[in-house]
Amino acid sequence: MIKIKQILYLSFIVLVFMLLGSCKKEYVKTAYNNVEEFTIADSAGNKLKASIVGDSIRVYWPPFQTVPANVAPQISVSSGASITPASGTSVAFKKGISYTVIAQDGSKKTYFLVPMINQPAPVFSINESSINQAGYLFLKGQYFIPDTSQTKLFLVNTAGKQISLSLKNALSFNSLAITIRLPNDLSIDTGDYKLKLINGSNTVVKGPFHIGPPDFSSFLLSASFNQAGKTLKIGDEISISYVISELGKKYYAGVFGNLQLMVRPVNGSAEGYDDVYYDIPLSGQDGQTLLKYKLPADVVPGSIILMMPNYEIASSGEIGYPYYWDGTTEPLTTITK
Incomplete structure (x- = not known):
């Protein structure tokens, strides 16, 4: 009787273990290594959701917004998988940045960031009037990116040499216009040039156009009528002190x-x-700083209301009149007998 009870007890124990064994689950590691969602914020704080196409993560950036150098994407991947760089990590916002997703079973898949910059190419015209050295360059149009890190200007000469034009001190720089003054030095010569504009992902080249010698406001740095407000007599000398730039010395004959x-x-x-x-002919000149003119015997008594020393353009022989004084800019000077 005792043996039967022992046998029944042992059978019960075996049955329990068999039942417990049949309830045990087998966990299999998955091979899912997908990017489920990839988002970044635009410059206005709006959420941009990427399109996942094959191994490409395509982010469509809005037009007319400055494209950032770096972004910190928020990323969701397959359950149990991990991604490198991790979600929230700052990365360069440029084509070719890679992400690697590792599944539970160790299998990997690599994705590549593809920024899709939705920026229209700028449309613009250049100065309608002539362009001179140390003069102004006007670009009028639309779709300029007013960001010096994304917009660059170059003059390209006939030999293909590029000369960078700084936009940091532009007189105007917005989405509709760019106005800059060309350098008041010898870095740019006269001649034909093309204009190259790099505007975000777009590059536009226009020209050629001609750059002429500097006008008087550029080469004449300062001038003063030394007898302003005084009384002159016939036979006295009018003296004018002045300073000119190196451009003036190069392009103007005798100034x-x-x-x-x-x-x-x-x-x-x-x-x-x-x-x-x-x-009145020039009666004396002290280097490049002082002009002298002798009042002629037939000059009438009265007030000097305007005077202009002329100059000659070395390349063409053209005569111009770069500077004047009158009652609104200088005290009147009286001439007496």
């Missing part, structure tokens, strides 16, 4: 010549009908 003088007689009309003009 200054005759003086164009306008005198309003003592009893002359306010409308200027009686004004008398004189063309």
